[in-house]
Amino acid sequence: MASDSDIEQLVESREQEDTRLQILMSQRRKRKLDSMIDEEASAASSSVTRHRQDVSRQALLADIWLKAAQLHGTYAQQNVLEKAFVFLTMNSVINLTFDYPKLANINTEKFDDYKEENGFAQLKLRQLDANVLETIKQHVLSEVRYANIEANYVSFHHAGSLMIFEYQKESINSWRTLSENDIFRLFSSPIFEIIFEHSVVKLRSGETTNVGSAEVRAVQAKAAGVRPRGAFKVDLRLVLLNDKIEYDLANCEFAKSGDIQRKVLTDNAKVVVEAKCIMDFLVLNGRLNHEEAKKIQVVNLQACGLKMQLVALKLDQDGNGYVAQPIGSIIKLPTTMDTIPTFFQVGLPLLQYMKDVAEKNAMVLQDAFNRDSSSVDSQRSPHPTGFIKKTWLGPYSPETNSIPPIPY
Numbered sequence: 001m002a003s004d005s006d007i008e009q010l011v012e013s014r015e016q017e018d019t020r021l022q023i024l025m026s027q028r029r030k031r032k033l034d035s036m037i038d039e040e041a042s043a044a045s046s047s048v049t050r051h052r053q054d055v056s057r058q059a060l061l062a063d064i065w066l067k068a069a070q071l072h073g074t075y076a077q078q079n080v081l082e083k084a085f086v087f088l089t090m091n092s093v094i095n096l097t098f099d100y101p102k103l104a105n106i107n108t109e110k111f112d113d114y115k116e117e118n119g120f121a122q123l124k125l126r127q128l129d130a131n132v133l134e135t136i137k138q139h140v141l142s143e144v145r146y147a148n149i150e151a152n153y154v155s156f157h158h159a160g161s162l163m164i165f166e167y168q169k170e171s172i173n174s175w176r177t178l179s180e181n182d183i184f185r186l187f188s189s190p191i192f193e194i195i196f197e198h199s200v201v202k203l204r205s206g207e208t209t210n211v212g213s214a215e216v217r218a219v220q221a222k223a224a225g226v227r228p229r230g231a232f233k234v235d236l237r238l239v240l241l242n243d244k245i246e247y248d249l250a251n252c253e254f255a256k257s258g259d260i261q262r263k264v265l266t267d268n269a270k271v272v273v274e275a276k277c278i279m280d281f282l283v284l285n286g287r288l289n290h291e292e293a294k295k296i297q298v299v300n301l302q303a304c305g306l307k308m309q310l311v312a313l314k315l316d317q318d319g320n321g322y323v324a325q326p327i328g329s330i331i332k333l334p335t336t337m338d339t340i341p342t343f344f345q346v347g348l349p350l351l352q353y354m355k356d357v358a359e360k361n362a363m364v365l366q367d368a369f370n371r372d373s374s375s376v377d378s379q380r381s382p383h384p385t386g387f388i389k390k391t392w393l394g395p396y397s398p399e400t401n402s403i404p405p406i407p408y
Contacts, residue, residue: 051065051066052065052408053408054386054389054408055092055320055321056318056320059318059320059321060094060100060106060110060111060114060320061089061092061094061316061320061321062320063104063106063107063110064089064094064100064104064106065089066104067089067103067104067105068085068086068089068090068104069406071085071086072086072090072403072406073403075394075395075403076395076401076403081103082103083269084098084269085098085103085104087269087270087273087392087394088269088272088273088324090392090394090406090407091272091273091276091322091389091390091391091392092320092321092322092389092390093272093273093276093313093321093322093323093324094114094118094316094321094322094323094324095269095272095323095324095325096115096118096119096120096323096324096325097325097326117317118316118317118323119323119325120297120312120314120323120325120327123327123328123350123353125328125349125350125352125353126349126352126353126356127349175187175305175306175335176305178256179256180254180255180256183254183256183305183306184205184235184236184254184303187306187333188236188254188303188308188333189205189236191333191351192236192252192351195348195351195352195355196238196355199355199359200240200359200362200363200366201238201239201240201249201355201358201359201362202238202239202240202241202246203236203237203238203239204236204237204238204239204246205235205236205237206235234251234252234253234274235252235253235254236251236252236253236254236301237250237251237252238250238251238252238354238358240362240365240366242365242366242369243369247281247285247365248277248278248281249278249298249358249361249362249365250275250278250298250299250300250301250354250357250358250361251271251274251275251278251300251301252300252301252302252303253268253270253271253300253301253302253303254303255302255303255304255305256304256305268302271300271301271302271311272300272311272313272324273391273393274300275298275299275300275311275312275313275324276298276313276322276389276391277391278298278300279296279298279313279314279315279322280388280391282296282298282361282364282365283296283385283388284385284388285365285368286364286365286367286368287368287371288364290315290319290387293315293387294314294315294317296314296315296361296364297312297313297314297357298312298313298314298357298361299311299312299327299353299354299357299358300312300313301354306332306333306335307330307331307332307333308330308331308332308333308347308351309326309328309330309331310326310327310328310331310350310353310354311324311325311326311327312324312325312326312327315387319386319387320387321389322389328350328353329346329350331343331346331347331350331351332346332347333347390407390408391407392404392406392407
């Protein structure tokens with residue numbers, strides 16, 4: 001029979017053995033963890049230095065991509081401008097207003113050449129009829145009620161806009177105290193309703209979902225180990241309705257306040273990526289080749305308070321990605337009687353331009369749908385779509401430290 005001393009020695013020996021085993025297991029776990037970290041670092045390093053196979057080595061995007069890939073892993077720690085830079089570059093979009101020589105150490109001459117080749121043409125805006133403008137000015141000066149304006153269609157169109165501002169004076173004076181939803185409901189929405197009256201383009205408001213981003217999200221949610229952000233929620237969508245299905249033509253985002261130029265430049269790269277989703281959908285469903293697709297633009301709108309800015313996106317000339325930039329001057333909704341004529345001279349033509357582009361894109365889709373209804377046309381061979389680039393939705397908001405992988 002074992003003595004008490006023998007038992008104590010046995011227990012002590014077992015404790016020492018357990019301690020050595022724990023140390024050994026801890027060392028093994030550490031080595032395994034170190035190995036995993038090394039593998040991840042190696043993978044990250046290779047992805048950072050890896051050139052994209054779908055982009056020419058000489059392309060501006062190829063140079064910009066390397067810098068964005070380096071910043072990708074620390075996306076959550078980047079400042080607002082760097083996040084916008086990474087977000088757009090992951091989506092193969094070059095914003096012509098960004099300072100890429102500074103952001104990505106790009107050759108200035110190369111960037112200037114790119115802007116010259118891929119810049120947006122000067123806008124061709126509808127000019128407001130001189131008689132209508134004179135009537136509006138007389139209305140402002142005399143404060144004649146809108147009902148007394150000459151009742152032809154063009155004047156009626158503008159009289160409706162005058163009516164909005166005429167009956168919203170008190171709200172305009174206190175607009176800063178209104179909610180984002182009330183600002184949209186009282187000022188922006190009625191203007192859009194008038195502009196798009198009788199148009200093939202329909203309006204959908206209330207934070208509806210950008211269809212293209214929803215499809216991308218569904219695919220990425222299955223493929224990626226990291227949860228991507230949800231589909232883009234949009235304040236106002238311009239859509240084509242075909243067989244009870246809505247197809248996005250343009251998106252509009254409304255914020256209660258803020259610096260409109262900063263909002264467009266940095267905070268809302270989302271508006272640009274929304275435009276990319278719409279562009280991809282137009283090209284694929286319209287069955288456009290690259291030359292046809294280069295003629296397409298998507299024009300979205302960003303609003304802050306009573307100011308608005310159009311943002312346009314198109315394919316670049318060489319098929320390496322997309323280019324985007326704000327277009328036209330800032331649209332200012334009238335806040336006083338004497339600013340009403342300026343809105344009709346400057347702001348309304350820009351909103352009409354957005355409408356014209358959306359209607360043109362609607363016709364592209366409608367033509368494709370009409371062709372598909374033919375048993376002959378439906379047998380057409382598929383066209384190359386290598387110029388359509390992958391979409392990166394970015395991280396899911398509550399989990400900003402968990403970044404979806406680089407798409408290439």
